[in-house]
Amino acid sequence: MKKTLLLSLLLAGAPAAALLEGCIGEDDCQVASAPRFFDVQGVALAPLRNAGNQPIAAGDTVATSELRLALQLQVRYYGSSPARAGWLPAAYACPPSPIPGYEGTTEELDSVTVRTVYAYDAAHPAGALLNDLLVADNTGEPLPVAPPRDRQRPADLALRLQQLPALAGPQQFVLRYRLRNGELYTSRTPVFVLR
Numbered sequence: 119m120k121k122t123l124l125l126s127l128l129l130a131g132a133p134a135a136a137l138l139e140g141c142i143g144e145d146d147c148q149v150a151s152a153p154r155f156f157d158v159q160g161v162a163l164a165p166l167r168n169a170g171n172q173p174i175a176a177g178d179t180v181a182t183s184e185l186r187l188a189l190q191l192q193v194r195y196y197g198s199s200p201a202r203a204g205w206l207p208a209a210y211a212c213p214p215s216p217i218p219g220y221e222g223t224t225e226e227l228d229s230v231t232v233r234t235v236y237a238y239d240a241a242h243p244a245g246a247l248l249n250d251l252l253v254a255d256n257t258g259e260p261l262p263v264a265p266p267r268d269r270q271r272p273a274d275l276a277l278r279l280q281q282l283p284a285l286a287g288p289q290q291f292v293l294r295y296r297l298r299n300g301e302l303y304t305s306r307t308p309v310f311v312l313r
Contacts, residue, residue, distance in 0.1 A: 158225055160192035161303040163232070163293040165310060166276075176308035182282050185312065186255055187232070187291060189275040226298040230261060230275075235290035235306075238283050248291070252277045286313035 165174040168184040232248045242248060249261040255276035283289065289312040295303045 157194050158191055158297060158301065158303070159194050161293060161295045161305050162188075162190045162192065163291060163305040163307050164188045164190060165291075165307045174308070174310050176310060179311040179313060181313055182279050185279060187252070187277040187293075187307070189230070189277065189293060189295070225301070228296040228298045229294070230296075231294045232261070232277070233292045233294075235292060235309075236288055238289070239281070240284060248279075251279050251281050253280055283312055287311065 164187070165180070166172060166186045166188050167174055167180055168186055171186070171188075174180050174185070230249075232252055234242055234246055234248050235244060237244045238246065238248065238251070242251070252261045253259060254261075255278045261277070288309050290309045291307045293305045295305075
């Protein structure tokens, strides 16, 4: 009887002790002592309608003045934390998004180019570079944009065209996003009608 009671206390007490150990101390999701970063894994070029940032689907018609091309980075957050000393291991669920203490990224932007799949005007036939017609929506800065100074967060960018196409018709854009470490990401918009 004593052995059974002792065994039950041990089996019930160990998980409870592990829970208590995991709950004691400061917030274990703080990352002040551990490096935290994000890594660019991909990029998307999404056409949006200016009014309410509504996505433009394949076949939709949009005026040039309403079009915004949203360059959205797809990133993976990672870091390392030293193992805590303790007599029982414990796992912690921390938020997947950046929390105070993230150091951002070590990757640097090399270039951003946008090409047209269909002829845009006489100076921009099919396959031509459109960087001279695109500006950053919030600053009016022409492409290529300067690399972001704050590398704490992924820098999404909205672009707008400064000039109307020669003729209304189908349009598709191709983005090339190159980092200085040699990584290259591409994205295509769906084919839509630009007027």
